[in-house]
Amino acid sequence: MKQVVQNYKSGELALLDVPVPGCKPGGVLVRSAYSLISTGTELMKVSEAGMSMLGKARSRPDQVAKVMQSVATNGVPATYRKVMGKLDSYTPLGYSLCGVVEQVGAGIDEVKVGDLVACAGNEHALHAEVNWVPKNLYAPVPEGLAARHAAFGTVGSIAMQGVRRGEPQLGDVALVIGLGLIGQVVVQLLAAAGVRVVGVDPDPVRCELAAGLGAVACGDPGSATVVSSVAELTDGHGVDQVYLAAGGGSNEPVELAARLSRDRGRVVDIGKCRLDLPWNAYYEKELDVRFSRSYGPGRYDPEYELEGRDYPIGYVRWTERRNLACFLDLLARGSVDVEPLISHVADFADAVGTYQRLKDGELKAVAVLFAYPDRPADGDGPKAAQQPQVAVPAVRRGSDQAAGKAPVRRGSAPVRVAFVGAGNYATSMLLPHLAEREDVTLAQVVTTTALSGANAQRKFGFARASTDLDAALADPAIDAVFVVTRHSSHAELTRRALLAGKAVFVEKPLALTEGELAAVLAAVEESGNDRLQVGFNRRFAPLLREARKQFGPRSGPASVRYLVNAGRLEHGSWYLKQDTEGSRFVGEGGHFIDTVSWLLGADPLSVYALTAPGTEDLQVLLRYPGGSTATLSYLTSGPGSFPKETLDLIADGRALRLDDFVRASVYGRKRWVSSRLPKARDKGQRAEVNAFLAAVRSGGPMPVPVESLAATTAATLAVRASLVAGAPVALARAQ
Incomplete structure (x- = not known):
């Protein structure tokens, strides 16, 4: 399948061939219909990737501190390999899409194959033809809602969470600073909630758009129109809330917020603007400064996002997923209209060119959508996926290799290796020792995420990248399997590889429980295959x-x-x-x-x-x-x-x-x-890898x-x- 990626070191954008992700329990595989480019967040990331190494360091001082700590712990060479490995890797783009459910993982029963869903997350709702999405990061699309509109679900959730943080009430007056994609949606949400909105943006086209979507007045940050409108609407008291949806390095938005807020008003930061708060101005009015964390409660909590553990509604009314579903409902009922925000719809095949035109300023846009092949026609409702999954045969048993005997070497032929996992440790500590060896063939890398496998294939020369473990274990051409995954999977993957007759190198720990250790040893006994090394280096x-x-x-x-x-x-x-x-x-x-x-x-x-x-x-x-x-x-x-x-x-x-x-x-x-x-x-x-390969x-x-x-x-x-x-x-x- 194809996926949009960027190399953070060089700034290169590419439409890359990557493996189709596997369908893990607790989520669904979704074939994209439309995905939305965030012209603010994503273009900032694209621009940052084009900086010099010094510029990147200045833009991310938090990461520089981590690098220095790693130098103290692991030394310069190991840290250098790790940092360069991360920088010289393709990273994904995208976080908001709509698509058709193609496969349902274990534990999912509220959607079925063929359903249309809106998806969120900068690791799951990517600009890719197929994504695996965990249950709390997707929501069914209401009947009749166009797929191109449902693709705005994540952006809508971000705007909605910002509005919730402001706690608006009927009759309030709010100031929205920054009328890009998020700001335009915030304007509509506030207007739908009975709030009178004044918009601020230096772009007159965006001001005109916001006025058509519900703002009672709009203008340039320095214009008299904004000041006079706020004074008239609030009887000179100032606005009840200010929503900062602007980006860039100017401190003007937070200064304007202080000037136009009422006493004890609320200032909500939704975007990523400069926040050098003028102390006197904020102190004298006792302004309440709040931050809005992305899509809502649950964001950055792996138990919520990856494991599907919901928050009880009696304690957390609006979570990420509930915000997403709520925004889709507002779209379906016509309370919010995103069609006027769509400046351009590009074929996914032209993704790289589209980003380049946006970056160069050739394409002026509030929102840009990628349209994917085989998408359901807007208005026709969801349709079944075009490319159903093909069942992979189970690991073969009965041959000499499957029976657990040590793999038979073919003279002086290179050792053919498969890697299961391609995370930081594998790519910085193990694979660099193998990539240049003539006596080793990196035959296959198997990962649960498509892009990590593609990165390993590109950097280390694997013949194939895949998300299909069964096929790798069943391949008689594979001599040895390296298991470099999370700890919880080590024992089971080792057991399976031993039963498949492979020599196994598994990173520590071998097992997390006595039961897991017993299962591994039982596999050795059953198969007669004791070709095992644990990464005690x-x-x-x-x-x-x-x-x-x-x-x-x-x-x-x-x-x-x-x-x-x-x-x-x-x-x-x-x-x-x-x-x-x-x-x-x-x-x-x-x-x-x-x-x-x-x-x-x-x-x-x-x-x-x-x-x-x-x-x-x-x-x-x-x-x-x-x-x-x-x-x-x-x-x-x-x-x-x-x-x-x-x-x-x-x-x-x-x-x-x-x-x-x-x-x-x-x-x-x-x-x-x-x-x-x-x-x-x-x-x-x-030396450990050398000893294993020699054996x-x-x-x-x-x-x-x-x-x-x-x-x-x-x-x-x-x-x-x-x-x-x-x-x-x-x-x-x-x-």
């Missing part, structure tokens, strides 16, 4: 391996202290979704337990965990054979400026120290200290035995059991 770090070599053999018990300054997570991070993705320690703790086990050459016997009330800080005591012990401190309350990982091992009168993979030292009869100027903070990803190619043993991978995972999971029991937890020894 620290044991492969060159600096740590050299330090271990310098330390030499150990005869007596050892004492290990491992301090992990994990730090705080940003609000909204999916790592915080413990109900579905597991705790932070379950997700990351295996790294550190595996490192200790490798250093000691044994698997742990028991786990005892403690935590301070009200914190996520953990103290984990691991007991090993031969009297060795390890204390693992996993802390989330430390400062970001402190190193993330420090490790000390003491045994036989000698000591080994690792300082955050930057420096290592060994103390004994002779002292060894690594170079003070390492090339980079290398945590072993490259796949040769058919020899995997770098780490399955028993050790299972023992590390079991120890990681035992931390929670120990916290609940308040006592040590013994671990079953692998037979």
Whole structure:
């Protein structure tokens, strides 16, 4: 299918071929009929992409701060790869459309195939021929409403939420500053609510349009018409509300709002304008400044938007979806008219040219629609989708490969690899080590979103991008599968890939529960396929391996202290979704337990965990054979400026120290200290991938035995059991 994308690094716009997204549970696949270009928001994004690197940095100081923190934690080379990977990627455009339901996911029963729906969201209602849309981000289109008008649903919801934040009442007078697309809809909503509206915009054409849509007066920001109209309508008191729907870098809108507001009036920011509030003016009138957050309550809440958890109507009357449905109803009843706002309807095939004409100023427009092929004719109502889904055969069982035997290598032919997932870690830490290798063929990348797969295909040279996992697992040409997805899917994807006879590299954690771990091990037993590696990369770090070599053999018990300054997570991070993705320690703790086990050459016997009330800080005591012990401190309350990982091992009168993979030292009869100027903070990803591929190619043993991978995972999971029991937890020894 086709999708409009932009490269943020170069500014390039393209109509790209991408895979059709899969239909996940909790949402629907929608084939677009019309999508709306936001001539304000989207053109601002397009313009920003054309800036120099310095200009981009100045426009996003929040992102610059994140980059500097990443440099402190991961080093310059890793941060550079990550940042350049993000910048040199295609990003989507669009957030408001109308289309026909083509496939219904599990858990959806209020719409069916063939229904017409309006869709919202800058990750789901994209300028693309097909989108997957979760249930709280679409609403059925009322009978008789034209699809081209329903495509305004998201913009209408944004305007409606702004109006709700202003709390207008019958007879109020409101000032709308900025008569672009959002401002024109705000004018109509206020007029429909019995509010007298004065519009402000430097463009006389837009002023004339607003006057025709219900504004009682309109004019230039500096015109006497606006001032006199406000004075006449309010008996000189000033307007009850001001709605800021303007953009740009001028501070004039907020200054005008203060001059024309009444005492204790409300100022609502809907757009993205400069907000250097003149303190005296706002203080003396005690103005109430409010922000309107996009489409309404639920925005930016992944539980609402992605998981479909609605807010009870008794507590939250107007959510994103209810605003969307309400606006569609107003359109259907004729209370709001968007037809006069449509300046141009472009064929989707001309999307790039349309953006360019808008950017250059050749096309003057309030609203522009893309019209898609095979769309329902306006006025004819919805029709069934033109391209039904084709069923994909299930993973084949019965052949040598499907029966779980190790894949048979064909002489010196390259290892054929499929990646399941292409997120930040995969694209910055794993794929750069594979893309240039002649002994590896990147055969297929499988993702749930179309554009992430297309980006990985373009940057790393995958032969194919797809959203069809079953087809990849059933492909006999695939030798190895890398599972680099969210934690909750690791065990199931690993289990399926093992049963399909593939060698599997899965990022940590292998499993989130004892049941998931048992299912993976049962798959190994059932298939006879033990070709498994988990991404415990620290044991492969060159600096740590050299330090271990310098330390030499150990005869007596050892004492290990491992301090992990994990730090705080940003609000909204999916790592915080413990109900579905597991705790932070379950997700990351295996790294550190595996490192200790490798250093000691044994698997742990028991786990005892403690935590301070009200914190996520953990103290984990691991007991090993031969009297060795390890204390693992996993802390989330430390400062970001402190190193993330420090490790000390003491045994036989000698000591080994690792300082955050930057420096290592060994103390004994002779002292060894690594170079003070390492090339980079290398945590072993490259060496780990090399070892895995060498085993796949040769058919020899995997770098780490399955028993050790299972023992590390079991120890990681035992931390929670120990916290609940308040006592040590013994671990079953692998037979």
